Amino acid sequence: MANEIQESIARRAAKELNGxxxxxxxxxxxxxxxxxxxxxxxxxxxxxxxxxVTDVDEENKDPNLVNAGKLPVGETIGASFFNSAESFGxxxxxxxxxxxxxxxxxxxxxxxxxxxxxxxxxMGVGGAMDLLVGAKKVIxxxxxxxxxxxxxxxxxxTFPITSTRSVDMxxxxxxxxxxxxxxxxxxxxxxxATLDEVKEKTEAEFSIRLKEGAx
Amino acid sequence: MANEIQESIARRAAKELNGxxxxxxxxxxxxxxxxxxxxxxxxxxxxxxxxxVTDVDEENKDPNLVNAGKLPVGETIGASFFNSAESFGxxxxxxxxxxxxxxxxxxxxxxxxxxxxxxxxxMGVGGAMDLLVGAKKVIxxxxxxxxxxxxxxxxxxTFPITSTRSVDMxxxxxxxxxxxxxxxxxxxxxxxATLDEVKEKTEAEFSIRLKEGAx
Amino acid sequence: MTKLLPDGTSALxxxxxxxxxxxxxxxLIGAPLTLxxxxxxxxxxxxxxxxxxxGEKGKGLxxxxxxxxxxxxxxxxxxSNRDVGDAYQRGEIELELLPQGTLSESIRAGGxxxxxxxxxxxxGTELAKNKEEREINGERYIxxxxxxxxxxxxxxxxxxxxxxxxxxxxxRNFNPVMATAADVVIAEVDEIVExxxxxxxxxxxxxxxxxxxxxxxxxxTNEGVVSHG
Amino acid sequence: MTKLLPDGTSALxxxxxxxxxxxxxxxLIGAPLTLxxxxxxxxxxxxxxxxxxxGEKGKGLxxxxxxxxxxxxxxxxxxSNRDVGDAYQRGEIELELLPQGTLSESIRAGGxxxxxxxxxxxxGTELAKNKEEREINGERYIxxxxxxxxxxxxxxxxxxxxxxxxxxxxxRNFNPVMATAADVVIAEVDEIVExxxxxxxxxxxxxxxxxxxxxxxxxxTNEGVVSHG
Numbered sequence: 001m002a003n004e005i006q007e008s009i010a011r012r013a014a015k016e017l018n019g020x021x022x023x024x025x026x027x028x029x030x031x032x033x034x035x036x037x038x039x040x041x042x043x044x045x046x047x048x049x050x051x052x053v054t055d056v057d058e059e060n061k062d063p064n065l066v067n068a069g070k071l072p073v074g075e076t077i078g079a080s081f082f083n084s085a086e087s088f089g090x091x092x093x094x095x096x097x098x099x100x101x102x103x104x105x106x107x108x109x110x111x112x113x114x115x116x117x118x119x120x121x122x123m124g125v126g127g128a129m130d131l132l133v134g135a136k137k138v139i140x141x142x143x144x145x146x147x148x149x150x151x152x153x154x155x156x157x158t159f160p161i162t163s164t165r166s167v168d169m170x171x172x173x174x175x176x177x178x179x180x181x182x183x184x185x186x187x188x189x190x191x192x193a194t195l196d197e198v199k200e201k202t203e204a205e206f207s208i209r210l211k212e213g214a215x
Numbered sequence: 216m217a218n219e220i221q222e223s224i225a226r227r228a229a230k231e232l233n234g235x236x237x238x239x240x241x242x243x244x245x246x247x248x249x250x251x252x253x254x255x256x257x258x259x260x261x262x263x264x265x266x267x268v269t270d271v272d273e274e275n276k277d278p279n280l281v282n283a284g285k286l287p288v289g290e291t292i293g294a295s296f297f298n299s300a301e302s303f304g305x306x307x308x309x310x311x312x313x314x315x316x317x318x319x320x321x322x323x324x325x326x327x328x329x330x331x332x333x334x335x336x337x338m339g340v341g342g343a344m345d346l347l348v349g350a351k352k353v354i355x356x357x358x359x360x361x362x363x364x365x366x367x368x369x370x371x372x373t374f375p376i377t378s379t380r381s382v383d384m385x386x387x388x389x390x391x392x393x394x395x396x397x398x399x400x401x402x403x404x405x406x407x408a409t410l411d412e413v414k415e416k417t418e419a420e421f422s423i424r425l426k427e428g429a430x
Numbered sequence: 431m432t433k434l435l436p437d438g439t440s441a442l443x444x445x446x447x448x449x450x451x452x453x454x455x456x457x458l459i460g461a462p463l464t465l466x467x468x469x470x471x472x473x474x475x476x477x478x479x480x481x482x483x484x485g486e487k488g489k490g491l492x493x494x495x496x497x498x499x500x501x502x503x504x505x506x507x508x509x510s511n512r513d514v515g516d517a518y519q520r521g522e523i524e525l526e527l528l529p530q531g532t533l534s535e536s537i538r539a540g541g542x543x544x545x546x547x548x549x550x551x552x553x554g555t556e557l558a559k560n561k562e563e564r565e566i567n568g569e570r571y572i573x574x575x576x577x578x579x580x581x582x583x584x585x586x587x588x589x590x591x592x593x594x595x596x597x598x599x600x601x602r603n604f605n606p607v608m609a610t611a612a613d614v615v616i617a618e619v620d621e622i623v624e625x626x627x628x629x630x631x632x633x634x635x636x637x638x639x640x641x642x643x644x645x646x647x648x649x650x651t652n653e654g655v656v657s658h659g
Numbered sequence: 660m661t662k663l664l665p666d667g668t669s670a671l672x673x674x675x676x677x678x679x680x681x682x683x684x685x686x687l688i689g690a691p692l693t694l695x696x697x698x699x700x701x702x703x704x705x706x707x708x709x710x711x712x713x714g715e716k717g718k719g720l721x722x723x724x725x726x727x728x729x730x731x732x733x734x735x736x737x738x739s740n741r742d743v744g745d746a747y748q749r750g751e752i753e754l755e756l757l758p759q760g761t762l763s764e765s766i767r768a769g770g771x772x773x774x775x776x777x778x779x780x781x782x783g784t785e786l787a788k789n790k791e792e793r794e795i796n797g798e799r800y801i802x803x804x805x806x807x808x809x810x811x812x813x814x815x816x817x818x819x820x821x822x823x824x825x826x827x828x829x830x831r832n833f834n835p836v837m838a839t840a841a842d843v844v845i846a847e848v849d850e851i852v853e854x855x856x857x858x859x860x861x862x863x864x865x866x867x868x869x870x871x872x873x874x875x876x877x878x879x880t881n882e883g884v885v886s887h888g
Binding site: 046047048049050061062063064065066070072075081082083084085087088089091092116121122123124125126127128129130133134160161162163164 | 456457459460482506507508509510514515518519525527528529530531532533534535537538549550551552553554555556557570597598599600601602603604605606607634650651652
Binding site: 535539544545549550564566575576596598629631632 | 771
């Protein structure tokens with residue numbers, strides 16, 4: 001289902017998760033991150049009401065045990081269930097350490113748009129806005145460009161933003177950016193990517209501060 | 216401990232409780248009401264976190280199972296425990312049918328004062344204000360007069376009021392009043408009490424609408 | 431007295447045309463499918479439905495939508511059912527979109543006697559348009575009003591005959607908060623037990639919130655929704 | 660990693676002079692007596708204590724009061740300890756009195772990222788003085804701000820080593836909400852079990868709220884507070 005581009009982004013994002021920490025994974029590429037984690041102190045939270053999400057075998061699927069994408073999941077030892085208001089209390093209240101989210105667009109200050117497309121009906125927001133205001137650290141995992149080849153890293157979002165808060169890190173199949181003081185810094189090129197390719201496919205302005213050994 | 220005056224007030228208040236209903240009992244005379252109830256569909260709620268309060272024998276006392284007056288209680292079959300925020304959610308949210316409260320003073324519109332005395336430090340309010348705004352019906356049980364013989368049913372309270380909401384019924388050792396449209400109506404004389412005595416010991420204005428057979 | 435109801439028809443006695451109805455569930459998970467079915471069969475319309483989603487295409491609340499009984503939907507993720515967008519395009523339905531945390535918090539507020547509250551969620555976004563903003567301790571918040579309903583239809587796992595409820599895994603979701611925030615609350619359950627069989631420490635919804643209970647006859651399985659009983 | 664702490668001293672490492680500290684319990688019931696004892700022995704002062712009561716005379720938080728370590732108390736029922744009134748008269752302590760429902764709701768709000776909220780409780784009374792009033796749907800409400808603390812000291816019944824907590828009867832009271840509303844949360848418990856021994860459905864405080872756990876060595880009995888262990 002997921003292709004190698006998506007897997008490579010997820011694999012890179014997984015390196016950012018060092019336990020003990022509580023992590024909420026969005027739908028899409030973020031969901032793939034879990035399988036690259038073998039640190040048992042990385043606890044996955046899903047906003048529909050479970051702390052301690054894990055994979056489930058085909059034969060153990062339970063129709064009433066799902067993640068926020070409504071996909072079947074399992075529960076770890078030490079897991080707990082709670083209601084939606086309690087779950088979002090955890091999120092808004094700052095009890096989730098990291099949220100990994102997909103996006104439609106990002107701007108050069110690190111703000112993201114991931115819930116609506118102008119002209120289309122605005123009909124789904126889910127927990128995205130809550131995670132943006134509540135998670136201590138937000139990591140974006142996304143393909144660098146949209147299906148039509150246009151950059152997802154823009155000077156300004158043309159889609160409605162999800163929050164006034166800037167994310168902390170952006171991971172694409174080409175590069176890793178950190179967001180510092182509302183500015184993008186290219187800190188890492190992904191395997192096989194070149195600086196020229198990143199520059200070409202990035203509309204947003206960014207500075208370059210490649211970490212040692214990152215090239 | 217409780218004297219016959221208090222018991223007679225509690226006994227009369229018990230007649231107002233017809234199940235199914237959820238009842239919160241205040242400290243003092245209200246606590247005595249429970250023992251005159253044998254309707255198993257009258258469920259007692261205590262704001263420190265228990266629905267299903269019942270009496271406890273001396274030998275079954277549990278230091279961690281108490282009512283709002285910190286007195287040892289038992290739990291009924293079908294009881295449940297919850298935290299303070301949930302408990303007051305029940306109260307403010309209108310899920311408690313009846314609150315029976317003690318008072319220091321009442322005024323002739325049915326407003327009560329039961330949490331503070333001017334000149335003394337105002338240092339305890341507990342759940343009184345929450346119960347006044349949240350309970351569907353509020354019944355006051357109190358001696359008719361203060362220790363110095365002065366009426367507790369006043370034209371206006373001199374102590375700070377507990378709520379702008381008028382209570383629904385006032386039961387003393389002398390009389391039962393209903394509060395209708397913020398006016399007191401004497402509806403019943405207690406055994407042995409005379410109308411003259413009630414008039415003499417009541418500063419508040421009230422109308423008389425004694426119910427048939429109530430004299 | 432038992433709160434046990436014999437069938438969906440009697441369970442929905444309180445529902446009238448024009449009512450606001452909360453429906454538990456996250457998509458079909460934890461949704462009261464038996465009660466939704468009864469609601470679909472009942473001669474009422476112009477309903478305002480408060481639910482995270484309006485079901486899926488042709489499933490759960492999706493059926494009610496197909497019957498054109500929904501005047502307005504209040505939820506966080508209508509995208510799960512394409513029919514919602516189509517009905518909206520045709521002007522057949524009003525929609526109010528709220529962040530999921532705001533939806534659940536507003537319902538909790540409605541049940542707990544809180545008139546409204548300030549949240550950071552949504553500040554500065556399109557969903558904050560026309561919402562009052564306020565600074566608290568140097569941070570921007572928006573005002574959200576409490577939500578209540580005439581009737582809440584929820585799903586739990588087990589009920590005792592008093593109406594105490596416990597839930598099953600992620601089928602819990604919105605159900606416990608909705609149980610607090612409506613004038614009439616009906617719970618559909620898999621199993622009904624005697625009082626005392628549920629531990630007092632693990633009851634999630636105390637019985638004072640619940641008006642009626644019904645044994646579920648529509649069940650979500652790995653193979654989809656099945657009827658039994 | 661385990662969150663188990665060896666003693667009260669290490670449990671209170673985060674507490675500093677001038678801190679705001681939430682302390683669970685309804686009087687002595689469900690109060691973290693071991694942690695209160697450790698706090699009394701620690702060289703800190705000018706504390707703001709958020710707790711329903713300030714203990715009883717010479718018991719629980721009453722001891723901390725006697726040591727003059729409390730600058731301010733925020734609670735709903737200080738009357739349970741006569742020493743509080745005396746200290747207040749002597750100008751040794753500030754007090755902020757809140758209705759019990761407002762106290763617990765403000766703490767919950769603090770833990771849930773809610774900046775403030777409107778309640779009907781207290782409208783038109785002395786406790787509403789200087790509080791903003793607002794009409795919502797024709798009813799009067801007052802604004803109450805969320806409450807948070809630097810440290811919360813709570814009491815639970817059992818913890819697993821991850822920090823998941825369950826409570827015992829009416830010793831639950833304020834503890835679960837305080838567990839959500841402080842930068843550092845330390846829970847004192849009767850028993851520590853392995854992960855998996857507490858049912859996922861009945862865990863009241865999930866481990867993400869809890870920073871440290873300590874075995875209780877001061878226990879409330881019918882005969883009063885006893886030390887053991």
